[in-house]
Amino acid sequence: MNRARRTMALAVATLSTAAVLTACGGSGGASADASRGGSAPAVGTQDLDPHPAADLRQGGTLKMTIQQWIGQYNPNQVDGTQGDASAITELVEPDLFLLDAKGVPHRNPDFLTSAEVVSDHPQVVRYRLNPKAKWSDGKPLSWRDFAAQWKALNGRDKRFAAADTSGYAQISEVARGADDQEVTVTFGTPYADWQRLFDPLLPASLNATPESFATAWAGTVPVTANAFRIGSYDRTAQTITAVPDPNWWGRKPKLDRIIYWALDGSGYVDAYLNKEIDYTSAASPEAYQRLKGDKGTDIRIGARWDQVTLSLNGRRGPLKDVRVRQAVMLGVDRSALAKVAGKDLPFQPKVLGNHFFMPNQEGYQDNSGGFGKRDTARAEQMLGEIGVAVELRKVPSNDYFDKYIHRSNYDLSQFRQVDQVFRSEAYGGYRTPQGDHTFTNYGGVSSPEVDALLREASRTTDAARQIALYNKADAAVWRLGHSLPLYQRPQIFAVRKGLANFGPTGLGSEQLADAGWLK
Structure with missing residues (x-):
């Protein structure tokens, strides 16, 4: 039976790079190219160029960017x-x-x-x-x-x-x-x-x-x-x-x-190479290729809790319908996106099958069910192919969160969720909104089942039971079409040589009081 293709316009507030929502010990010492195509660093991998305080000079400036x-x-x-x-x-x-x-x-x-x-x-x-x-x-x-x-x-x-x-x-x-x-x-x-x-x-x-x-x-x-x-x-x-x-x-x-x-994120690499800042992310293929050969640069690699997410706004428009949200999820080729993101990098990003655990964490399992793999037949057509017209809107960095994400002023948006080491802090992103108060669940997709499972998970002190509850909640989140985890973003920094006790911290706390320039 022939079916007419239905076209929907989805307004997207997005940036050229994924924005961040959101949060020491030995060095991982990973060579910039030694692990190309290999596995992501294990949990606990840091790369800080650690030195005792006596090796650092008193004074100096650390120049960083914010979005x-x-x-x-x-x-x-x-x-x-x-x-x-x-x-x-x-x-x-x-x-x-x-x-x-x-x-x-x-x-x-x-x-x-x-x-x-x-x-x-x-x-x-x-x-x-x-x-x-x-x-x-x-x-x-x-x-x-x-x-x-x-x-x-x-x-x-x-x-x-x-x-x-x-x-x-x-x-x-x-x-x-x-x-x-x-x-x-x-x-x-x-x-x-x-x-x-x-x-x-x-x-x-x-x-x-x-x-x-x-x-x-x-x-x-x-x-x-x-x-x-x-x-x-x-x-x-x-x-x-x-x-x-x-x-x-x-x-x-x-x-x-x-x-x-x-x-703006598009200017980070140039600012670094011009010595206007002292570190920048080298996690994109273009940035990595431009930065890896710079003589004054260390490439430092770690493993952070860092999820690139496609948020689906169920508070308005066509995505209010769970079937449409599921169709959009089925139309996205996440493997292709991860391959593009990891092209020519030291290691390939892992496609995510879980909202609460990273692939290199204890407790991780793929709960995506039938919604984690592209299936145009089930979706009746990916984005344009399935009759979904997408209007991309580039907005100023200063407005991205304040005027769009925090106000639920989008249909689809991409951002990063980071450092959710304590899983209970994810609750605000999945709980049922109270009127206009969305907590951090900007897309507003929720259910009593997910609320109850996440509350129960936060109240148990049994580690195995807690993991089981979060995985059960995760399966329900996938069925709701709440959001689509894309991949674990690589943590790759370009850092000015001589800057010690600074770099990818893994799951650890950043301690800038220890950072400084070598004598």
Whole structure:
């Protein structure tokens, strides 16, 4: 039987490179070309050119790029989830736990003298803050900061536009301990990923009211507490400069300043080769070919939690219909996209069959079912071939998230989701929106089944059961046509020779206080 081809116009807000949404030890030492065509680096692979502090000179500047001028620095607010904003906030705010190369959290002694589960029934965590730790306004870090952050993020006051309430929603009480620097957190239901909460810790003044939560950190970071603070914002030059905080109580950073330059991704390689910046991604075939032979460059390779995703917006237009979403998924040749992305690179990206695990992580399995492989017969025709007309719209980098992704102002969009080492933090991207509040589920595709499975997974402390629940939820996410994971993006950096303790961190935390230039 002949069927008429149906044509639908899908508006796409996209960039020439995938944008980031979103988050040390030995060197992997991978040769730039030795592993061409081989497997991706194993979990835990870092390539930092590690050196002791004595090898580094005091002073110098590290020049980096960011994808856009940042309008919201509160990482817990719905408009503050862009990856560069989070990275800058984490540089200047208390980082209570540091992740090692394999993603295992360890207490940061600069902020915590202790942190431990003191009861299992109910689960109770007791934190002891470093008495030297103070905010830049002179106030000591205290239990009040924990209490305010919990109240803003537990989801009970809907006026707080929280990006993610997971974990916080399970807390029943945050209380003062023996003094203001001791905090007792009691959970109503168990929460395995408790070390991801209050990290970064933010001052009580930010979380005091829904108004301060939304506006106090719009375009600025007024209160800090870490080795670096923000020295200047230059909207004209599109630069943000971080400098060492003279009141810092920990080890002194080696660098004099870190400059972040908001630059369109198409200009990164030229800026690096012109020595305007000190590192850039070499993960695209074109960039890698231009950068690998540069005499002043090290190619450094690692394994990051980094998913290139095609988001399908089910809140409007033809993609509101699950059958249309499934047809679009069946029409995309992900293997071909991964081959293009990995052409001439040291290793080929892995096509993803899972939303929650990377292929080189324990627990990974392909749950895509019949939706992971291109099938034009099932889809009745790929994109144009199946009668779907796609209008590509290139938008300014500064607008990509603020005006399009965060506002659900697209039909299809491509971006990256990174550093979801604690799987429970993915919940906001799959949970059911509450009216216009999408959390981080910008496409709005959800179901009660997925909500229930992800909540249950976050509440079990049994590792094997948790993995099974996330995989069951993943299979349901595939059936919903929520989004299409494309591939695990290669982590390949071009880094200026002589820059030590810097590069791909694997699943670990970036620690720029250790970075510096060799003597």
